[in-house]
Amino acid sequence: MASTPDLQPGSAQAVYAALRRRFSDGAYAPGQRLTEMALAADLGVSRTPVREAIGRLLTDGLVVPAARGVAVAALSPIEAEHLFVLRADLEALAAELAARRQAQGHLAPAEVDALDRAVDEVEVAVRAHDPRASAQANLALHRAIGAAAGNTFLEETLHRVWDRIAVTTVANLDDPHWAGAITEQHQAIVRAIRAGDAEAARRAAKAHIEAAGRAYKPLT
Template sequence: MQQTESARAKLRDLIVAGAYAPGQRLTETEIADALAMSRTPVREAFRALIADGLVRSAGRGVQVVALDTAALRHAYQVRAALEALTAELAATRHAQGRIAPADLAALVEDAEQAEATTLAGDFAAAVTHNRRFHTRIAALAANPVAAAALDRLWDQIVVSTRASLDPRGRPAHVNVQHRELLAAIREGRAADAAAAARAHVMDTLGEGSD
């Protein structure tokens, strides 16, 4: 089980990082060699990643999934609903005094780093800090089901949109939206936080970036 989870985590990271392109076919032998593992945990990792929606069965191996336009739209719609929920829950918990000051400070730091790297045109860092900001909000919501579902959706969206991502796309707009979302959470305005999160995600639907 431990080897299987290790294989799944390593292969998932490689796919999300772009080491394997959408549509690329992967075989058990190839991945076992790349990860220095036997084929058995790799085979189980393939099954787990199929369930996660990152790969699909392809003969004796798997193929990295690329969501088509309709599937990508559906993924964004579900992500928008889930991020609205987690933002609302985070704002509510903060208003109730259930979020530690250090955790809120970490969220502020994530937002600041996302903004700085976006403005600097450091695309790789901006993507990392942006996802960390949104993941932090999901963690502050304290709803593990929503957080896990969001994590899978993020993976699928990143893999399917990587080729079209442009760090120059709309940095000022993204940063303004992040600040609005952060302010709503910090001030305990649950409905506003939900609306800001939903609008932010849906604005990216036709952009291919976040």
């Protein structure tokens, strides 16, 4: 493959950022083996920055040691349960803070309109029966809500949680029953944010993530 345009050869940070993007996009499957040689060739860089980036991914819990390299970490059922408990509270807080900022006039109309568009993009991808596009659009919406909360530390924590879940999000959004339910739930969250109703936003976000946790099928 051609080298990734935004990578500067020799930069472990750039390689790490590129690999994190791939994890968040659901580009890798649970248990998939990743080797320094293959990743270096894929990204068009030397093996040294890839080795350093893999070390950071190990620390993040996104990969685990495997024969001749590492493998994409898969969540066990109990790990998924624990992660969704945390995620429900984090995303409830993010929606609440976003709604409070809206009520205080700190969210620009364009930011709120962008949330509505993000909801529509998830629905379009779901209706097209495209799990990969659905997963990417879904994550983009949740990231937008996280950004609207205006709390950098909360947003950073959410990114770590989202990345751990992303590797199986594509498979889960291939479930027509769950995929069909998320649009209404997303609309409820964004509607509450637009109204500046912090409590309603918190409840809608928490209910949505709790429902996602019940529908989630860890792939081990």
